[in-house]
Amino acid sequence: MLLSFSILGAVISTSSLKESFGNDNTDISISLSEKEIRFTASYPKAKAKKVHAYVKEALHLNDLPDMQSVEIKDYKTPDGVYTLYLKSRDGYLKLRLDPRRNPPEAFEHMKMICEGVKKVLAED
Secondary structure (H helix, E strand, C coil), rough: HHHHHHHHHHHHHHHHHHHHCCCCCCCEEEECCCCCCCEECCCCCCHHHHHHHHHHHHCCCCCCCCEEEEEEEEEEEECCCCCEEEEECCEEEEEEEEECCCCCCCHHHHHHHHHHHHHHHHHC
C-alpha cells in the first residue's frame, strides 16, 4: 500500500515538474462543430513572446498589454468582430468561438491564425 502511494506521488510530482519547466513539444489543432470553433496550441515556452505578438496582431487584441497569463470567458475583441473564450499562458493558447455569435468567416480566420502560429514556431 505504501509503495502504491509512493509511486502515485512520484507520478504526480513528475507531471507537475514537466508543467513548471514546460516541454519542447508542439501541438496545434483547430476544430469546428455546430457549437464551437476551437483553436488550441501548446508549444515551447521560449517561443511564447513571438506567438503572443502574432495572435495579438491577427485578432487586433491591442487592449491586452500582456498574454502571459490571461483567461477571459466572454471576451469581445476591441474591433467588435469576435466574441470568444481566450486562455493564454506561456507555452499554451486556447481560443473558442461560438459560430452562431461570430461572423461566418470566423472559421477561415482561425485557420489562418493556426497557419500563422505554425510559421512563427518554425522560425528560429
